[in-house]
Amino acid sequence: MLASFLDVLFNGISTGSVLLIAALGLAIIFGLMGVINMAHGELMMLGAYTTFIVQNVCKELGGIWFESYIFFAIVTAFLLTAVFGLILEKGIIRYLYGRPLETLLATWGVSLILKQFVRSVNWVLFIGISLFCLLFFGGLWILNSRFNSHFNFIRFRSWVIGLLFSLSLAVSFTTANFFSQTYKLSVNQPWFGAQNVDVTAPTWLQEGLNFSELNIPVWLKEDWGLGTLYFPYTRIFIIFLTIVCVTGIYLFLQRSRWGLRIRAVTQNRDMSACLGIPTETVDGITFALGSGLAGIAGAAISLLGSVGPNTGQNYIIDTFMVVVVGGVGNFLGSIIAALGIGTANFLIASGTLTFLFAPIPPLVDFFKFFSTTSMAKVMVFGLIITFLQWKPTGIFAQKGRNVEL
Template sequence: MLDVLLRLLDGVFNGVSTGSVLLLAALGLAIVFGLMGVINMAHGELMMLGAYTTYLVQNGFKLLGDPWQDFYVFAALIAAFLVTAFVGFLLERGVIRFLYGRPLETLLATWGVSLILQQFVRSVNWVFLAGILIFCGLFFGGMWVLQKRTNWQVIRNWAIAALLPLSAAISFSVGAFLAQTYKLTATKPWFGAQGVDVTAPKWLRGGLPIGNIQLPYTRLFIIVLTIACVIGIYLFLQRSPWGLRIRAVTQNRSMSSCLGIPTQTVDSLTFALGSGLAGIAGCAVSFLGSVSSNTGQNYIVDTFMVVVVGGVGKLIGAIVAALVLGTTNYLVGSGTLVALVAPIKPLADFFTFFSSTSMARVMLFALIVAFLQFRPAGLFPQKGRTVDA
């Protein structure tokens, strides 16, 4: 009996830690989806960028040696948040802002961005990076200069048509020149298609022994990190002026605009905040396995499930849904439930059939479909005038 209880404790713990990762990713998605109605298919790639940022920070701290390299995690969390928040800010300003109210186009555009980011981490090297920086400097710098002209609206389309191929040609030429002059032609990609590994610091190795099981310190750290992020987001939304503006725009965008709230600035801030949380989730994911260009794709579907089941835009809904889905998926997929219901043979046979990772997901999807038939708005549906409208 004791062994069964310990196995149940281990299964619940691992399920909660898995749900914590989903919650970290879903927090940002729930805020963005709830405020702007944007289906961001590139959210998983923002997690991937956060994981790769952690890998780079780890390598940088290795140059410092002991004892600094054991504390790279805290710098990695800050760096992952800032990098992904900046990328999210650019994504909102450069792509999504022009597609509000058009969910299908937004979905396709962000899916394209996700493919671009995946290929970017596979191919990026010094020549590639130099070409991108030169192109961005020429194109966006030229647009910024031309916008100061009084007839900008008249020449806008012509300016884009001229600057785009000109900037691309110059950046390609400079990249080819650098490759030939400095022998960078054979430069290998920084990351490539293969995965890279992030090594946990010494104080996160091992685990907490309880009976004949061990609770890994890395998963304990992820749970504590999730709790800290949830508390931080709650305090930001409930106690800060910008949090009040975000909640106001979520409830009624038109009225908020009439009251002088800069809704476009709120959109950018919200998207940057959600993207930064995805980066923190990517940092946590990097401790659980290899980091590759497909890392984000492993979590994006589950993250959307959390948002839909919990209720769009609801923080408490995301928390409950993430923990329930993560725990259920692990208990079923790991075979823990089979041991618990072993005396009841029909039930044991049923859970044995689903006691694999892929089949557990099938069962979870079926349960979610059945649940949404009765509560299509999720566990905690939105309330307010925008819902009534």
């Protein structure tokens, strides 16, 4: 009885840890910037696929490279998704601040594009997209840095950008087609496809903590059943990774210069701009940081199961619930909500509550009806809705750019 309860509690905390990493990124983007990023789940998916690619590269190298690939994968996933988030903020989000509906629709469209990109990406598509981004965004940077204050450029800005877009698209398409014809690169051979791929954990994470081998009293092993407990090292690693991420984000926001600027812009954007804080740069760093945390969450998810184009969608709803229940923009509330929602899902879905309420038959039948993964989510959402009727602002009051509006 105790062993099964501790096992479910451990699994719930480890799942809640994944939700917490993702929720930290969403709390920064949604809570501090007021942006509803529907592509956050797909950023987690990109982090998971990045882990898969790094794993394959290190597996070819063998030895210590494979044993330590997870650390390279976490760093690479963070950097890749952070850069993508920065591009997303500079290219789309910065023009939609204060317009939540348009932001929601735009990021939802980006999520659909990313899912189809993963299903279809090949060498031809990769070359074309990379060259287009280099030409278009590089050209925009040059134009903005050299001619931004020039009267004629300001007057014909939209026409110049349209021409740059057309030229970049034409050059990219021509170059990709050239590589396809010259090097016989097939457009029908995607890197990943629609099927899921598996990530193999390093050898030192493939085992677990077996309580039967620990030096604990016999009565705990036999009478309380602790000898049957087995905690996989992968889930323990995810818990420690979450602790490191939470500590790092707290220190960054509270002790660093840019963290101070982020908090200042969050409290009063206009006053921060008057004091000389580059608010647009702060927006980009904030969005990049939140996106990078989603990539780390994706790397953690890859250790729990197979990775597919819809991986992020399995977590995004729970992640939004964590932010809302914890209090938008409040990190302590996000921690409590993530661990609570993750643990509640496992407790209900595993049927553990049916044993706890065994003396009360009506409650046993009630919890048995919800003892599946899908029905457990229904019950948890029902509890969240009930809780929000009591505390609409979540566990802690909302903090963000629009609180005073």
